[in-house]
Amino acid sequence: MEAHRAADRTAATPPLPPLRDPDGSARAWADEAIRRLEADTRRSADTHLHAVPLPATWGVDLYLKDESTHRTGSLKHRLARSLFLFGLVNGWIREGTVVVEASSGSTAVSEAYFARLIGVPFIAVMTRGTSREKIALIEQYGGRCHFVDAAGEVYGEAARLAKECGGHYLDQFTYAERATDWRGNNNIAETIFAQLEVERHPVPRWIVVGAGTGGTSTTIGRYVRYRRFATRLAVVDPERSAFYPSWETGQAADGGASRIEGIGRPRLEPSFNPAIVDLMVPVPDGASVAAMRDFKQRFGFDAGPSTGTNLWGVWQLIAEMVAAGERGSVVTLMCDGGSRYANSYGNDAWLAENGLDPAPYAGILEEFFATGRWPERA
Numbered sequence: 001m002e003a004h005r006a007a008d009r010t011a012a013t014p015p016l017p018p019l020r021d022p023d024g025s026a027r028a029w030a031d032e033a034i035r036r037l038e039a040d041t042r043r044s045a046d047t048h049l050h051a052v053p054l055p056a057t058w059g060v061d062l063y064l065k066d067e068s069t070h071r072t073g074s075l076k077h078r079l080a081r082s083l084f085l086f087g088l089v090n091g092w093i094r095e096g097t098v099v100v101e102a103s104s105g106s107t108a109v110s111e112a113y114f115a116r117l118i119g120v121p122f123i124a125v126m127t128r129g130t131s132r133e134k135i136a137l138i139e140q141y142g143g144r145c146h147f148v149d150a151a152g153e154v155y156g157e158a159a160r161l162a163k164e165c166g167g168h169y170l171d172q173f174t175y176a177e178r179a180t181d182w183r184g185n186n187n188i189a190e191t192i193f194a195q196l197e198v199e200r201h202p203v204p205r206w207i208v209v210g211a212g213t214g215g216t217s218t219t220i221g222r223y224v225r226y227r228r229f230a231t232r233l234a235v236v237d238p239e240r241s242a243f244y245p246s247w248e249t250g251q252a253a254d255g256g257a258s259r260i261e262g263i264g265r266p267r268l269e270p271s272f273n274p275a276i277v278d279l280m281v282p283v284p285d286g287a288s289v290a291a292m293r294d295f296k297q298r299f300g301f302d303a304g305p306s307t308g309t310n311l312w313g314v315w316q317l318i319a320e321m322v323a324a325g326e327r328g329s330v331v332t333l334m335c336d337g338g339s340r341y342a343n344s345y346g347n348d349a350w351l352a353e354n355g356l357d358p359a360p361y362a363g364i365l366e367e368f369f370a371t372g373r374w375p376e377r378a
Contacts, residue, residue: 029095030088033118037085040117044071049195049331052299058372059327060318061201064301065192066334072110073137074262074304074336078188079180079215080110083170084118086179098123098167102154105134106262106336107172107212112143121167125158127151131261133340151257152266176215176271182222189223192331201329205321208234208314208332210263210306211243214272216333221276232278236313238264244282247274259285259354261344262306262335281313288312289345290358292338294365302338305345310335315365319374 047069052062070077087093098121101111108124115122122143126135127150135145148157155173162169180187189207196202207224209217221233237244241264242255258264268274292308295301310332318330344350351357367375 026094034088046191058322060321061329063331064334068334068337072113074106076107077110080114082179084114092168098165100158100162100167101170102158105130109137112138112141116142125154131344173213173269176213177218180219182219187219189220203229204231204331205328206232206234206317206330208310210236210309212263214269218273234279235277236281236283236309239285242268244280247280260288260305283309283312286357287361290361303334304336306335316374322372
């Protein structure tokens, strides 16, 4: 009898209604956009981790993560992909959505590439001083450049444009740290440690990076802590930036317009987490240019100015390791290539016009490489 009653109950249960997507065409478009982003990633091998030859007597190995080999030529390729995926899975980017970004250049180049890949319009808001080479790349990928006079104006103008056209403001300075999965999923920190696995010092003593949004330093800092590595995180910062004084005092500080493209900001950005930074190194702008130029002459790497900022901090940390007799490894990033700055940081007349003099710092580098010691006057 109970069996019959159970059968009756089953028979009386109405079938589930068919799955309905209230906006099937929009969901199908987003699925195809995400597929294109994923396919683009699968077609790309990871960026190289170059061993930079240093004197064997120093006992220190330096590795350069060459982010200039991405399709769009910079570290920001990773961030742009993450921001587009974040916008798609949140339903913020749909077919025909005008995508807007506030950028100092490289992020916008990468975002223009991904916008074209999924077929949406893209507008980059940037200062008039952005290098002509970057502007040409943005336009080459189908993006449109919208200029403002001061670095602090990019945020509000990007938000205004997005609202005006019913578009989506990617807002890298807010979302960089949350759009990237810091636990792994092929983020830059995970790939660095995977590439170091068979080196003689697979867990680096230091990883040295700059900060633009703060997303890269935050991702690396979180990953190192999550995996319980002994690695320390150093962030280098150019003149006028708000990051270093904010870290030093523990209070959000105001800064000015950075003269080193791609890093340094006039305010403490939401994506920068100073609590997980072990050391910050303020770097004179002339020193960034000197280190960039010296690196090309000495080792053959044609890097941009933010890589020069990284290196100025790297050489000081390596000098400290050599002085202490400490053996180990250091990792830094080649953020982009020097060809993007041929008419600016590669041009002596432009440097003089902008008050940047690398000459005093070139001698410091010569002394360091001759002795392994960091000069006290530096």
